[in-house]
Amino acid sequence: MQLDLHALARLIERRADQVNVAELTIQAPFQMRHRGVELKLHLGDAPPEIDQTLARNVIKARCWLAMIIGGRTFSEIAAEEGTSKRRVQDVVDLVVLAPAGEQPDGLTTDYLIKSGFPEIWSEQREQFAKLCSANSPKGTKLEP
Numbered sequence: 214m215q216l217d218l219h220a221l222a223r224l225i226e227r228r229a230d231q232v233n234v235a236e237l238t239i240q241a242p243f244q245m246r247h248r249g250v251e252l253k254l255h256l257g258d259a260p261p262e263i264d265q266t267l268a269r270n271v272i273k274a275r276c277w278l279a280m281i282i283g284g285r286t287f288s289e290i291a292a293e294e295g296t297s298k299r300r301v302q303d304v305v306d307l308v309v310l311a312p313a314g315e316q317p318d319g320l321t322t323d324y325l326i327k328s329g330f331p332e333i334w335s336e337q338r339e340q341f342a343k344l345c346s347a348n349s350p351k352g353t354k355l356e357p
Contacts, residue, residue, distance in 0.1 A: 246318055263316060267307075270322045274307040281305065311337045317344050 216237040222229040239256075246253045277290050287305075291298040303326045310325075311334035320341055330337050 264321055267316070267320070267322050267325075270304050271307050271310060274304050277301055277305050278308050313338065313341070317341055319344050 216239075218229050218232055218234060218237060221237065222232050225232075241256045243254055243256050277294075280290055281287070287298045287301045291301045294301070304322075307322070307325065309332045310330075324344070330340055
């Protein structure tokens, strides 16, 4: 990344000859992370991010499963929550997600619902590691 000398000088209210030109170039490793339509640029190692929507849906799935175990139907839950029966069925499946280390880019509620995922945790980790490798130049290892 290289900063514009004249723009920076104006910003800091200095003359261009008062700015050390050698300090205007930054060289550092970076990663680009995609989350839906958003793109984030991280200098150095990207911090782990948690998809808050996925986290909320996992919590919702656990609550809805408890309601189902208590005798409620998908239709009753959907009516109460103001959503479709199909959405309740899809979200409830998230209760079998394996606890993992870092969440790979692209592992979202929509991805999980559209692509499906196995119930066996080791198989989930394999699937998600492939997703991670496809989205990241280094890849991220999921913890067992």
